[in-house]
Amino acid sequence: MSILRKMKVFLSTGQETSENHYDDDLKSHYYKTTAKKAIEAVENTFSKQPGATVTSVSEDRGEISIVIDKPKKALMIITIVSVRPYETAIDFNVSADTKLASDFGFSRKLIIDAYEKLNKALPFIGTGLYPK
Template sequence: MSILRNIFIRFSKQVETSDHQKDSSLNTHYYKATFNQLFQSIEDLFRQDADCRIATVSKDHGEIAVEINKPISCFLIVTVVTVRPMETAVDFNISSEKFSPIGLYPILRKRLISYYERINKLHTLVRVGKSS
């Protein structure tokens, strides 16, 4: 049953981070920063990325929608939420309509991990996973 599940996951065209992921690298990341600091850093990160175009920014909802052109075209929603003073969570939801004979999940997963790594260089990571 596990092999069949892994095959379905591999061909998934959508990857989402959350506190309830079995894959720990896709768990929500919590940073020592205010909402405004983190939101601005993330917005700047995507504005400076030549492969990305910010489609919409909704600071009121804590969301940034990004169109990604390379290596495959996909759509990303970044959600930034204040958990407590000086602790802010970041989650991603990425999807694509493209098809790949080897499956898109590994490519999309790698992309999300790289975004977390880039944010980790800008802000202090408090923890990965469930909010206490």
């Protein structure tokens, strides 16, 4: 990642994963599971995390919202999409609640930590499998 992109990440108040993200750590992750089991795994993972509260689960839309209170405040929206039978994509959108113009990479770190936990809980296939 170039220095300018690192500065952009460092000076932002939120991060989002996507299929074609320039940062390999923030590319969509794919798991060999159904959407329903992925939603359950995400719920279980974050319900055990101190400082995190699952505020909304929409199985129909495949979205989960989580409020992070510690160490900093943030809102995390997790989107779960079944791509094929037993192939599910999980994406994150994190917005940090800060009075400053930067979260100093906190939102990026939240996403990376969440993916690491999910990689242990679900059978991981890969990242960015369907680039345009």
